[in-house]
Amino acid sequence: MSEHIVSSFDGELNEISDGIITMGALVLEALKRVETTFKNNDHNLAQEIIDSDAQINDLGQSVENKVFNILASRQPMANDLRLVFSAVKMALYLERCGDMCKGISKRIVKGALNEAESEDTINHLINMSIKVHSNLALVLDDYGNKNCQNALKVWRSDSEIDSLYSGVLTEILNAIKSNPDAINTLVPLLFIARYLERVGDQATNIAEETHFIVTGEDLTDEEKIQIENETTF
């Protein structure tokens, strides 16, 4: 699409999408580090993840302010309006992702992984974080490339994350049943799994946003149901 007659308008729109892209990069970085801490239980690294969340929140705030100003001064229309409107939601979803990574890291700093009963559970958490990272990276790529080619794919593959999650859940619950004394050390792992699953949900939200930005249409319920039918057995 060609440029605006008022070139500063282009600059302002770019600042908004650049803000989202940077937020996305920071979230992906945090997720990668989460995966690393699963492997090495490095509490310093976990603390760094916690500390870096503020930067994600600040960026989110700054995107919101820019949206506010551009709505007041430019009254964007059509694809511009979709981009601006969606930026608010994107920022919110990414902030939540950051919060989840922070929540996971807090549990790790408190020692969630110290007495993990089973290697398997940790490995499954690692698998989950890899899958979540990959979905998020796909939809953020779309956003950066101004297309939505991965949106439906990510929407579809969220069910894989869900089933990884329920696998981990069952595993941990069984461990608790067989050793009720371990409940205090196992419950934090439940939370960690839950947080990862929620980051996965944000990836599907972002997929819906990119679809909306590009096509002007919401993913329809029919499309969603169709995907759910395809992927649920």
Place this chain on the structure above:
Amino acid sequence: MVTEMDQNVNIDDVDTKMEKKSLIHCTDVNVFYDDKQALFNVDLNINEKEVTSLIGPSGCGKSTFIRCLNRMNDVIETCSFNGSIIINGQDIYDPEIDVVELRAKIGMVFQKPNPFPKSVFDNVAYGPKLHGRFLNKSDMNNKVEDSLIKAGLWDEIKDRLNEPGTALSGGQQQRLCIARAIAVDPEIILMDEPCSALDPIATARIEELIDELKVNYTIVIVTHSMQQAARVSQRTAFFHLGNLIEVGDTEKIFRSPDNEQTEAYVTGRYG
């Protein structure tokens, strides 16, 4: 007690978007000024009792098109028309048609308020008199009052009916022109950039008025303000270089138009 909530209403069954009936059917409209063509094969239907906005860059033919609808182009000597415009089943370019009567049915409001150099009262009474209606004095008084009320002007100027129309503020003059158009009971009101000479408050008053008028009248408005089109109209038509490029629900045009030229124009990318 049975509340609405208790009743088993299926939202999908409720017809929220009633199909509107189209009142004006334009087919293959071509307009020339001498041998220079200003409109090319325009096909456009305009729905009854809603607001249709015409948008597009300067010179694209909006005014030319809106003037076709009440044959105002007839007064431009160099202007020629071919195609068909059917309103209420009647071809308005039929040679049999009474153009004066037609223009009463289809009122027009222009960019610059143009009250006659007469009193406020006479401005409004002019049309009904011209068309030989309401010869009785009290009927005429009622007609003037009623038209000024409908134009949202009565309360402001009921004590100034004998002052010249030209002594009113620009926004009041524009509403006076709307009252003048309404006074002859038109079915359709055409407005060519009615707010372009007005401040934001006067503009808001006109927009509020358009909202009220659309209950009883079919309105076609030319506007250069995307936001105004988005605010006041239910359907929007985009013209470019004499062609109708896209027409659709206003919401759709401003949310995700089908045509790239439309999108470029509404987002301010048209160069």
